[in-house]
Amino acid sequence: MTAREGRLEAFAPRSIPAGVSAPPAPSPVPDYLTRLNPEQREAVETLDGPLLVLAGAGTGKTRVLTTRFAHLLMTGRAFPGQVLAVTFTNKAAREMRERVAAILGRPAEGLWLGTFHALCTRMLRRHAELVGLTSAFTILDTDDQLRLLKQVMEAGGIDLKRWPAPGLMAQIQRWKDRGLPPDRVTPAEDTDYAGGRARALYAGYQSRLRDLNCADFGDLLLHMTEILRTHPEVLADWHRRFRYILVDEYQDTNLVQYLWLRLLAQGHRNICCVGDDDQSIYSWRGAEIENILRFEKDFPNAKVVRLESNYRSTRPILAAASGLIAHNTGRLGKTLRAGRNDADGEKVRVVSLWDSEEEARMVGERIEAAQRSGHALAEIAILVRAGFQTRAFEERLITLGVPYRVVGGLKFYERAEIRDAMAYLRVLAQPADDLAFERIVNTPKRGIGDTALRRMHEVARAERIPLTLAAAKLLQAGGMTGKARAALSELLHGFDRWREALPKDGHVVVAATLLDESGYTEMWKQDKSPEAPGRLENLKEFLRALTEFESLAGFLEHVALVMENDENAEGDRLSLMTLHAAKGLEFDMVFLPGWEEGLFPHARAMEEGGEKGLEEERRLAYVGLTRARKLAIVSCAANRRVYGNWSTTVPSRFLDELPLEHVQREGSGAMARNRMIDVPSVFTGTGGLMARRPRVIEAGAWEVQQRPARQDAIAVGQRVFHQKFGYGRVTAVEDDKLDIEFEKAGQKRVLDRFVEKA
DNA sequence: AGGTTAGTAATTTTT
């Protein structure tokens, strides 16, 4: 405690109106500090030495980090380039950059602020030769990683059916997460995969990566940590550079990230980590909650500051979340206090329903009601445990005409056409990029099949040269037959030509030419599937994105590290996402459906993780609840369709763990069950008792359901109008559902009764 | 070489 702090208790973070013009005389306490509460302020002003900030949900974690960053610069403790600020997501990095700039009152430039991976890439480009790469190494995406590993496994004579490659990939990633290169994996750890050959295959995979001048995501951290560990002069250099280190979402760090941080922090010991053990939900990706405990051990005399004043949620929500998370053991211990003056509010709702369809209807109804009473859709979210759950809600929302966006999902750069286009550019930039070459050599189909590819591989392996070179040699030596020969020759000449044109025409023009001349765009123009036009659109967008970069290499790196998708972001839309994707976000109203044993907590999590797995699920529930500012609506369905057939469910144990006095129970599975029993057996249909839910309709309740099916059939090709999506053309008809390519909204599936012929 | 069909598996996924 410093002497000054006593005077600051009056300052609540949100109680100071923004934009109040200050008197000209500079205040002794900078404005940005007065906006903090005492704990936050302590976290910001403890500049020297190791500091651990345990920040509960909604306690102003980001504010502390950004203010601390700005404070370091404002007080002249460090130049921008002397602070290392690490986040997990690009979004978090961007947000921090913006907020620091806002405090500074000028753009924040020259910062080492970014994701672990981006920062490591930047560092590794300078030292690549120390791990056998060149500074122009390529970063592989998940597809490439798996393809490469499969090749290594095939070469090693592994039966890929008995030992699926994804399993080994996961193992290798776990090793990398723990900072273990192949030679440091102990034989004892290598028993359960492919008869103890995992380690050897890992070594083979790493060696192939080096041959190809590639690094996968794990390598970025692994290589950099290895370098810092084994090259004291390099480490000393970085120590000279970074005086202060800031780490966001510390509870999500894995071991290699921790080691990397620890090495870098050894210099000045000015490391500040901000995290919340109760929000650690990524152990399955290698995150180690123990890093928080280890922190105090590895950095003796570390100061610990707890942020416990929550400015986000109402008291009942906080109480419910706290009551729930209290069932976990081994917590560092934090208690969320309501920090708002208006913290009183509605109890958490727990709604039981007959089945998942009724659950979707309930959610839809309440959303409509909220909308009618003036709530913005952007302030409402549905948070589900697993991705497949979104479908039921999407269908319901489309029926109701409620605009929504699915957060997460397939990202722009993960689409097939974008990956293909990327692969073309990668071959252009790096002819030795075998994985990219393999991807596009027969896309579009040019008659270069397995046989031809195998022959190229043989030559490449025998002479230890890249595939493109091997292909050229084969052509020269006449080792290719008619069709494949002509096609391959044309492709290789094409690349020569495009590469030549690069300095003259620039990368954007060449990229466009390449996609045309290679026949790639033509392939999609010929494609009759309903997605094809959208894919062509995406390719246009791809080329547009390319114009924002000065060089091809810069673009490729951006795409490898920043896989983002911000379409559908505009407009007032409801958010639909997984609980994982919701971390760090907040909404007025949050729906938490599917709280049933097996789904949430997820059966798989408990099988694999036992008691620890269960606790992580509980933290996930805690994260979900604490996303809500004003109202949380939890629900469970008594019946749910699992892989096609209906099964009855047991309500989640988490429901019982919510403190009764803060919860209001509604609806009832029993009530719905009674309705069900009265129904004649015709309704129970073919697929078992629960196959089709009878339409028992309470007076006035399910208004939407009662609308009659349309009489006049709609055919493929018909131009139609939809209340929400506007005009579009029908691309497919299936029962009462229509696939429509909307002019504005893109491809959607809607019920025919919601469109009219245009 | 490429399309078709049968079999199988099915969370979460910041980079």
Next chain:
DNA sequence: TTACTAACCT
């Protein structure tokens, strides 16, 4: 139920 992969046929 659906979606993806691998063997199989043309």
